[in-house]
Structures are given as structure tokens and as C-alpha cells.
Amino acid sequence: MINKFVKLLLALSRPAKRGVALAVxxxxxxVTVWLALCLRLESWVLPMGNQWLAVGFSPLLAxxxxxxxxxxxxxxxxxxxxxxxxxTRAVLVYAVLYTALLALLALPGIPRTLGLLQPPLLLxxxxxxxxxxxxxxxxxxxxxxxxxxxxKVLIYGAGAAGHQLAAAMAGSLEMRAVGFxxxxxxxxxxxxxxxRIYNPSQLPELxxxxxxxxxxxxxxxxxxxxxxxxxxxxxxxxxxxxTLPGLMDLAQGHGHASDLRELDIEDLLGRDAVxxxxxxxxKNIQGKVxxxxxxxxxxxxxxxxxxxxxxxxxxxxxxxxxxxxYTVHQDLLQLLADQKLHPVELLPLLASxxxxxxxxxxxxxxxxxxxxxxxxxxHVPMVEHNPVEGVKNNVLGTWITAKIAAEQGVSDFVLISTxxxxxxxxxxxxxxxxxxxxxxxxxxxxxxxxxxxFAMVRFGNVLGSSGSVVPLFRKQVRDGGPITLTHADxxxxxxxxxxxxxxxxxxxxxxxxxxxxVLDMGEPVRIIDLARSMVELSGLSVRDAAHPEGDIExxxxxxxxxxxxxxxxxxxxxxxxxxxxxxxxxxxxxxPWSELSVxxxxxxxxxxxxxxxxxxxxLKALVPGYxxxxxxxxxxxLASQTPLKDxxxxxx
Numbered sequence: 001m002i003n004k005f006v007k008l009l010l011a012l013s014r015p016a017k018r019g020v021a022l023a024v025x026x027x028x029x030x031v032t033v034w035l036a037l038c039l040r041l042e043s044w045v046l047p048m049g050n051q052w053l054a055v056g057f058s059p060l061l062a063x064x065x066x067x068x069x070x071x072x073x074x075x076x077x078x079x080x081x082x083x084x085x086x087x088t089r090a091v092l093v094y095a096v097l098y099t100a101l102l103a104l105l106a107l108p109g110i111p112r113t114l115g116l117l118q119p120p121l122l123l124x125x126x127x128x129x130x131x132x133x134x135x136x137x138x139x140x141x142x143x144x145x146x147x148x149x150x151x152k153v154l155i156y157g158a159g160a161a162g163h164q165l166a167a168a169m170a171g172s173l174e175m176r177a178v179g180f181x182x183x184x185x186x187x188x189x190x191x192x193x194x195x196r197i198y199n200p201s202q203l204p205e206l207x208x209x210x211x212x213x214x215x216x217x218x219x220x221x222x223x224x225x226x227x228x229x230x231x232x233x234x235x236x237x238x239x240x241x242x243t244l245p246g247l248m249d250l251a252q253g254h255g256h257a258s259d260l261r262e263l264d265i266e267d268l269l270g271r272d273a274v275x276x277x278x279x280x281x282x283k284n285i286q287g288k289v290x291x292x293x294x295x296x297x298x299x300x301x302x303x304x305x306x307x308x309x310x311x312x313x314x315x316x317x318x319x320x321x322x323x324x325x326y327t328v329h330q331d332l333l334q335l336l337a338d339q340k341l342h343p344v345e346l347l348p349l350l351a352s353x354x355x356x357x358x359x360x361x362x363x364x365x366x367x368x369x370x371x372x373x374x375x376x377x378x379h380v381p382m383v384e385h386n387p388v389e390g391v392k393n394n395v396l397g398t399w400i401t402a403k404i405a406a407e408q409g410v411s412d413f414v415l416i417s418t419x420x421x422x423x424x425x426x427x428x429x430x431x432x433x434x435x436x437x438x439x440x441x442x443x444x445x446x447x448x449x450x451x452x453x454f455a456m457v458r459f460g461n462v463l464g465s466s467g468s469v470v471p472l473f474r475k476q477v478r479d480g481g482p483i484t485l486t487h488a489d490x491x492x493x494x495x496x497x498x499x500x501x502x503x504x505x506x507x508x509x510x511x512x513x514x515x516x517x518v519l520d521m522g523e524p525v526r527i528i529d530l531a532r533s534m535v536e537l538s539g540l541s542v543r544d545a546a547h548p549e550g551d552i553e554x555x556x557x558x559x560x561x562x563x564x565x566x567x568x569x570x571x572x573x574x575x576x577x578x579x580x581x582x583x584x585x586x587x588x589x590x591x592p593w594s595e596l597s598v599x600x601x602x603x604x605x606x607x608x609x610x611x612x613x614x615x616x617x618x619l620k621a622l623v624p625g626y627x628x629x630x631x632x633x634x635x636x637x638l639a640s641q642t643p644l645k646d647x648x649x650x651x652x
Contacts, residue, residue: 018072022063022072025059025062025063025066025126025129026059026062026063028122028125028126028129029055029058029063029122030058030059031125032058032118032121032122032125033047033055033114033118034047034055035121036114036117036118036121037051037111037114039117040114040117049108050107050108050109050110051109053107054102054107054110054114057098057101057102058098058118058122061094061097061098062091062098062122065090065093065094065097066090066094069086069087069089069090069093070086071086071087071090083130084127084130087126088123091122091123092119094119094122095116095119098118098119099115100115101115102114103115150175150176151174151175151213151214152175152176152177152178152210152211152212152213153175153177153178153212153214153216154177154178154179154180154181154198154203154210154212154214154215154216155177155181155195155215156180156215156217156218156234157180157181157182157217157218157219157222158180158181158182158184158192158197159182159218159219161218161219161220162180162182162218163193164218165216165218166180166192166193166195167193175213175214177195177216178195178210178212179195179196179197179198179206179210180192180196181197181199181203181215182198182200183226185199200230200233201233203215203233203234203237204236204237207237207239212239213239213240214239214242215234215239215240215241215242216242216243217230217241217242217243231533231537234537235533235537238539238540238541239539240537240538241537241539274580274581276502276505276506277506277579277580279509280505280510280579280580281505282310282311284369284411284412284505284508284509285310285311285312285370286311286312287312288312288313288368288369289312289313289314289316289367289368289369290312290314290315290316290370290371290372291318291362291363291370291371291372292304292307292315292316292317292318292372293318293319293353293371293372293373293374293375293401294318294319294375294376294416295317295319295325295328295374296319296323296324296327296328297319297324297374297375298462299416299462299500299501299504300319300328300374300375300416301324301328302498302501303372303374303501303504304317304332305331305332305335305498306498306501306505307372307505308332308341308344308346309341311342311344312344313345314344314345314346314347315332315346315347316347316349316362316368317329317332317346317347317348318349318351318353318362319349319375320350320352320353320375325348325349326348328348329346329348332346333346349362353373353393353397353398353400353401354393354396354397354400355400356400359400359404360407363404363405367408367409368405368410369410370413370414370508371405371410371412371413372414372504372505372508373398373401373402373413373415373416374416375393375401376394376397376416376432377393377394378418378428379428380426380428380429380560380561380562380563381562381563383426383427383428383431383562384426384427384428384561384633384634385633385634385635386634386635387427387612387615387616387632387634388610388612388615388634390427390428390431391427391431391434391603391615391619394428394431394432394434394435395431395434395435395438395600396603396604396607398435398438399435399438399600402438402439402442402452402454403442405452406442406449406450406451406452411451411453412452412453412508412509412511413439413453413455414455414456414457414507414508415435415436415439415454415455415457416457416504417432417457417459417516418432418459418460419459419460419493419521419568420432420564421436422458422568422625423568423626423627424623424627425564425626425627425628425629426561426562426563426564426628427628428562430619430623430626431619433623433626434619434622434623436456436458436516436588437590437591437596438600439454439455440454440516440588440590441590441591441592441593441596441597442454442593443514444514444592444593445593453511453512453513454511454514454515455507455508455510455513455515455517456515456517457503457504457507457508457517457518458516458517458518458519458586459493459495459500459503459504459518459519459521460494460521460567461492461493461495462494462495462496462497462500463494463496469492469530470534473531473534477534477535477538477552480551480552481543481551481552481553482552482553482555483531483534483535483552483553483555484555484557485531485555486557486558486559486560486563487556487558487559488528488556489528489565490526490527490528490559490563491524491526491527491565491566492524492525492566492567493522493524493525493567494521494530495521495522503519503580503583506580506583507578507580510579510580516585516588517578517584517586518584518585518586520581520582520583524566532554535552540552542554561629561633562628562629562630574587575587589624591622596622599618599621599622602618603615603618603622606618610636612632612634612637613632616632
């Protein structure tokens with residue numbers, strides 16, 4: 001109804017709008033004379049006798065003055081400070097005329113102070129009418145209606161980050177804060193900028209009473225244990241959880257409400273980070289030439305981000321994928337500019353680690369001090385279906401890169417390995433274990449023959465990597481499900497990409513040669529629990545037999561070729577501690593180089609013949625613990641075993 005009235009007013013012609021304004025001002029003149037009279041007589045009275053003349057004189061004097069002053073030339077919905085000053089001057093002129101007229105006439109029943117009391121009231125009334133007109137006609141009312149209809153959220157944390165977030169949300173057209181949650185009992189019941197602070201235990205009730213859709217976490221300094229407790233509470237309340245982009249961004253005015261990100265599962269699975277040891281972190285990097293193979297991958301790109309913070313002289317980005325190389329190069333240039341880091345020469349190099357001539361050319365040209373070898377095929381089913389290419393890339397690529405590194409006098413070489421290398425059931429894990437064995441064997445050779453310090457760093461899944469289940473689950477939740485899971489009992493170790501990259505750098509700095517480092521991954525996680533957490537942290541519920549009305553279903557699809565129910569990090573027992581609490585050192589048996597080098601030549605012959613069955617047999621002999629499950633699933637092998645039917649042979 002009100003919106004229709006506003007549209008009707010806006011549709012009127014300009015003279016008609018002025019007529020409405022004149023009528024409103026005339027009414028305000030009369031009303032303010034009556035109010036001034038009541039104030040003077042200190043009681044509510046109706047005008048009588050000559051007092052009606054005082055009521056009539058007011059619009060007769062005021063309207064001409066307002067017209068001459070140009071008060072009706074301003075467009076009300078755009079009226080600002082200039083219009084207010086014009087109005088004030090016009091009312092002052094009117095006040096002089098009105099007071100003088102009443103004093104000159106000196107009519108009985110009209111208090112002489114009426115001329116002093118009424119003009120200020122008129123100024124307030126006319127000013128309020130203009131403000132109200134601007135509010136209604138400029139869309140302020142509609143904006144407020146829209147704002148009231150925005151999704152309502154609670155901010156968890158009434159500290160500095162919470163204040164900053166509330167301020168950033170003040171003009172947001174995406175969501176509206178309706179209160180704070182905070183663990184500090186002394187704050188409960190108080191208000192900050194009109195927003196009440198509630199006890200977190202009230203969350204389930206508040207979700208219903210205030211129609212809350214989201215909880216925004218503004219607790220950057222809280223411990224991981226407490227954060228997990230908070231997330232458990234929010235999951236039980238069935239609200240979506242979002243978190244800050246970063247406290248420093250907000251504190252510096254760079255953060256906005258639109259920057260709030262969905263709560264990643266790493267916020268639930270991650271642990272309190274151990275600050276890097278500065279001496280270890282920069283030992284093999286600062287002021288040196290560093291080469292990262294597979295620089296465009298999940299781990300490789302994060303290694304590059306961590307490396308440039310330690311100011312290397314040059315960083316060589318080696319990558320087979322043109323797009324991945326371009327992307328990581330641009331990201332690093334932006335990072336250097338945004339964080340004002342020490343200038344680093346970045347050299348994006350297209351190359352395959354299997355190309356011996358190209359790798360030798362690169363290392364001879366720049367003489368790197370440290371190499372982080374992250375180039376590998378890591379997707380278990382993909383490598384299982386393409387075993388020859390997987391072994392060529394993971395084993396021969398590592399051997400070629402390590403051999404040339406030793407030739408060119410590279411000081412340190414760090415291989416990024418995997419927990420799937422321990423008692424592997426698949427080609428990917430077996431190839432990574434064999435790559436470890438190549439480096440262990442090379443490290444056992446005389447330093448005069450092989451001066452490079454080789455080290456391997458073994459860890460499990462990293463959250464958010466290209467091969468991780470997390471991006472897949474996130475997409476499936478966003479699409480409304482179902483979430484596909486290979487087995488209800490499958491477990492995996494998880495670590496965030498930044499933590500893994502930092503630990504890899506520090507482990508490499510502790511190497512003496514042939515070291516196998518194992519990262520402390522914490523406790524293994526049941527993937528089905530991870531899937532449930534992702535659903536519930538999105539404010540949704542899991543649909544199962546007990547809850548048929550749930551939002552997202554979890555479907556079990558069966559283990560894929562080569563996939564294990566659980567992973568291990570150690571082949572042997574009793575890992576040794578190191579200088580870092582999250583890095584252990586394992587003792588793993590290997591073949592001496594004199595024996596392994598012969599077997600590698602046999603491996604090359606088998607790979608060149610593309611005999612997958614022979615490849616499996618050889619890998620079983622080379623890698624203790626390799627127990628392949630099921631039949632060969634190599635696509636080429638399967639296709640060659642299928643009889644060709646209805647094929648027309650034509651002579652050319």
C-alpha cells in the first residue's frame with residue numbers, strides 16, 4: 001500500500017508535486033502554531049477567537065517566503081545540506097516577520113511569545129518532512145524492507161574481529177547480523193552497536209526465535225580444540241557456518257562481508273599449527289637458487305609460495321602443463337606484490353622430468369642449490385588404469401632428475417612422497433616407494449660419486465588438493481547430492497597444504513643423505529564422518545534410513561582398483577624423533593645401488609614393451625610388501641584382450 005503511494009507521488013507532474021509540498025507546509029504551519037500555543041499555556045487547548053488569526057497568519061507569511069527562497073525548487077529525494085541551509089534561512093526570515101506582525105497587532109488572547117516559540121517548531125517540522133520525503137522517495141524505505149528480508153546471521157566472537165566484521169556488514173546487501181555469541185559470561189546480555197550478546201548454549205533456541213540461517217566465526221585466535229567444540233554446537237543447531245577471510249584484512253580495512261568464505265573442512269580436521277623453525281625454514285632457500293618440479297600442482301605451488309617468503313635468489317618453476325605453469329607464475333607474481341616480499345627472480349620453465357636432455361640443460365644453466373621434486377602422478381585409480389605411464393613418470397622421472405642433480409652438483413634434493421608407498425596395493429604407491437628406494441640407493445653411494453644429499457618426505461592426503469575428496473564432496477553438497485563414497489569404513493590421514501609444504505621444507509633442511517622423513521598426520525579420519533561433517537557444516541542434514549527427510553544422501557559405490565581401506569606411514573617400527581615435533585625419521589630397507597641399477601634397466605625394458613603383467617611381477621619383486629589386488633585394469637591391456645568383432649579390413 002505504502003509502496004503504491006510512493007510510486008503515485010513520483011508519477012505526479014512537477015507542478016502537482018509542488019502543490020502537495022505547499023499543502024503539507026501549510027498544514028505544518030498551522031499544527032506548529034497550535035503546539036506553540038499549548039506549550040505557552042502549559043496545557044492542551046484548542047485555538048479560540050483571535051488565536052485562529054495567529055494560525056492563519058503563519059502559512060500566509062511562511063509560504064511566500066519559502067517560495068521566494070527557492071525551497072520548492074529542490075528535488076526532495078535528493079535534498080541535502082544545501083537544501084537544509086536554504087530552509088533555515090527561510091524560516092529565520094519568516095520568524096522575524098511573524099514575530100513582528102504579532103507584536104504590531106497585539107491582539108488579545110495571542111501570547112507575545114508565540115512568535116518566538118513557533119518558528120523553531122516549524123523548522124523542525126519542515127526539516128523532518130523533507131527528511132521523511134527523502135527517506136521514502138529515494139528508496140530508503142524499500143532498502144530497509146529489503147535489509148529486513150536479508151538472511152539473518154549471528155557472529156560468534158564479540159572481540160575485535162567480531163566488531164570489525166559487524167562494521168563491515170553494516171552496509172551489506174547479502175546478510176544481516178542480529179546478534180553476537182561469545183564464551184565470556186560477563187558479556188552476556190550486553191549490546192554492541194545495537195546487537196545483543198548471547199550465550200552460545202542458546203544457539204538452538206536463537207536459530208528458531210531469530211530465524212538465523214548462518215553463524216559467522218570471528219574467533220581467529222581460538223584454540224583448535226575450542227573451535228571443534230564450537231563447530232559441534234553449530235552442527236547440532238543445523239546452521240551453516242562461515243568464517244573470516246583473515247583478521248589482518250579486516251583490521252586494515254580490506255575485508256568486507258562479501259569476503260566471508262564457506263567453512264572448509266580443514267577448519268575442522270586441521271590442528272593447531274606449530275610455528276616453523278626459522279633456521280630450518282631458510283637453510284636451503286635463503287639467497288640460493290631453488291628448483292621445484294611439478295610447480296603447478298597442489299603441493300608444488302604451495303611449496304613455491306612458502307619458498308619465496310624465505311627470499312631465494314631465484315626460483316625455477318618446472319612444470320609440464322602450460323596452463324598450470326602460467327597460473328602458478330601469475331599467482332606468485334601477485335603474492336610478491338601484495339605482501340611486499342623480497343624481490344625474487346621467477347623463471348617459469350616448461351619441461352618433463354622424463355626429458356633427460358631438457359633437465360640437464362636447465363640444471364647446467366642455473367645450477368640450483370636445492371630441488372624439491374613434487375612432479376608425480378598421484379591419483380590412484382588413474383595410475384592403476386595407466387600403469388606404464390605412472391611408473392615412467394614417478395620412477396624414471398625421479399631417477400633422471402636425481403641423476404642429473406648429482407651430475408650438476410646440486411646440494412639438496414627432496415622427494416615429495418606419500419603414505420601410499422607403505423605396503424602398497426596399487427601402482428601409484430608402489431612407484432613412489434620405488435622412487436624412494438632409488439634415492440636411498442643413490443645416497444648410499446660414495447659422496448665423490450654422488451655429492452647430493454637426498455631426502456624423502458612421506459605424508460598422507462592434503463586437504464583441497466586436486467586429488468582430494470574434499471573438493472568433490474563440496475561440489476556434490478552444492479549440487480544437492482548425493483555424496484559418493486567408496487566404502488563406509490575407509491579412513492585416511494589428512495593435513496592442510498600449507499602445513500605439509502612447511503614441514504617438507506624443514507624436513508629437507510635436516511637431511512644428511514638417504515633420510516626418509518614421516519610427517520605426524522595426527523589421527524586417521526573416517527571419510528564417512530568427513531562427508532557428514534561437510535553436509536552439516538553447510539546447514540543441511542544427511543538423508544539415511546534413520547532420517548529419510550534429510551537433505552543429502554551418502555551413497556556407497558565400492559572400492560576402486562588399487563584403493564586401500566586404510567593407509568600407513570611406516571613400513572618398519574620405532575621412528576626416530578627429530579628437531580621438529582611433527583617430523584619423524586623412519587628406517588626403511590632398500591636395495592644397494594649396484595643391484596637396483598641393474599633392476600632399473602630391466603624395468604625400462606618392460607616399460608618399453610608395455611607388458612603390464614610383467615611390470616606387475618617385476619614391481620612385486622622389487623618392492624617388498626607390494627600386494628596388488630584384483631586383475632590388471634590397464635585400459636590398453638583390457639582393450640587388447642577384447643576380441644574384435646565386425647571389423648571391416650580394407651586394403652590401402
